[in-house]
Amino acid sequence: IHIIGIDRIDGMDCAINPVNANYMYGELYYGDLKRSTNGGSTWTSIKPTSEASGWITPFGLAPSAPSTIYAGYKNIWKSTNNGTTWSAISAGNTINVRALAIAPSDANIVYYSTDADLSSGNRLFKTTTGTNSWTALTNPTNVGRISSIAIDNLNPNNVWVTISGYNAGEKVYVSTNGGSSWTNISGSLPNIPSNSLAFYNGSNGGVYLGMDIGVYYRDNSMTDWALFNAGLPNVEVADIEIQYALGKVRVASYGRGVWESDMFGVSSIAGLKNGTQISKKQFENSTFSVYPNPVSTVINIEFYSSVEGRNNLMIMDMAGRMAHKTYSVDMIKGLNTISLSIADLPSGAYYIGDGKGKSTRFLKN
DSSP: OEEEEOOOSOOOOEEEOSSOTTOEEEEEGGGEEEEESSTTSSOEEOOOOSOOOOSSOOEEEETTEEEEEEEESSSEEEESSTTSSOEESSOOOOSOEEEEEEOTTOTTOEEEEESSOGGGSOOEEEESSSSSOOEEOOOSOSSSOEEEEEEOSSOTTOEEEEEOSSOTTOSEEEESSTTSSOEEOOTTOOSSOEEEEEEOTTSSSOEEEEESSOEEEEOTTOSSOEEOOTTOOSOOEEEEEEETTTTEEEEEESSSOEEEEEOTTOOOOBOOOTTOOOOHHHHHHOOOEEESSSBSSEEEEEEEESSOEEEEEEEEETTSOBOSOOEEEEEOSEEEEEEEEOTTSOSEEEEEEOSSSOEEEEEEO
16 A cells, blocks of 8 residues: 555545536535535535534435435435535434445435444434435444445445444444344454445455554455555554546545555456466556457457456446446456457446456447
């Protein structure tokens, strides 16, 4: 992991509309939400309410409809026009919203938690309509607070939450039924606060976890968490994002800037021409070879693998969002050629890759 930037402004969360990058959002403490419509040249306050909120007020753009924004103050506020107008979709709440997550596959499915100890009652809620119709979910535990929420990009019933505080063995929980029940997957994580989660799209239940010291990774093929800290200082990780087109994980620290790394377990896939040997350096730096390009119905991918096994191939749009189903492919050791039908993919520019650092761009007619 290496540093990519340092933020010296006392700001909180931020977002950029992936469809129109002129629309940028940021906030100061206590929910002072700002918007730029010209790529950051000028900014306007779009704070939706005079309600009090936490020091950090959670907000997010709906991945499937990024002109829709949700923000958590005492209540949940929603805008469907980039923050120009807002309406409250909850009422009567007296506790600040702590964490908020919007399902990538459905802009109407939202989970949120409140800034209170779980032992004091229901503190986790969900709507499936994007309206003031909330279900109080089962608490995953009776200690700590829910500090972050992550949702599967394809199945919104798969949800992960982190638990803050110093309660041994009470760090991360997962639900596969939309929050009706929970499984503790804390494993051998250290007894420090867990702060942030990012689901790895197209993976086998993979999540990146930011704690008060460093980053961990776990998926359904693993029995415990793996430390993912090479090159990262011992620092509180407050936020995690994944840049799929580049195969990078990026983390925001508390006071030590922003850092990035290749994805966990970077794939050994690399491009190779028929009958050509490549050096170790070429092997590490090369990418997929695709043809025809542009393509209409069937795309062919050539790549080299140093091992046998299975790997996931994903098609992403230029903003790094999943644009098609995930393909699970069998690899042989050596040169692989795979043909995929993409006749139902809309015209446009895309990346195809394994989400772990190897990808290439193609055009769909």
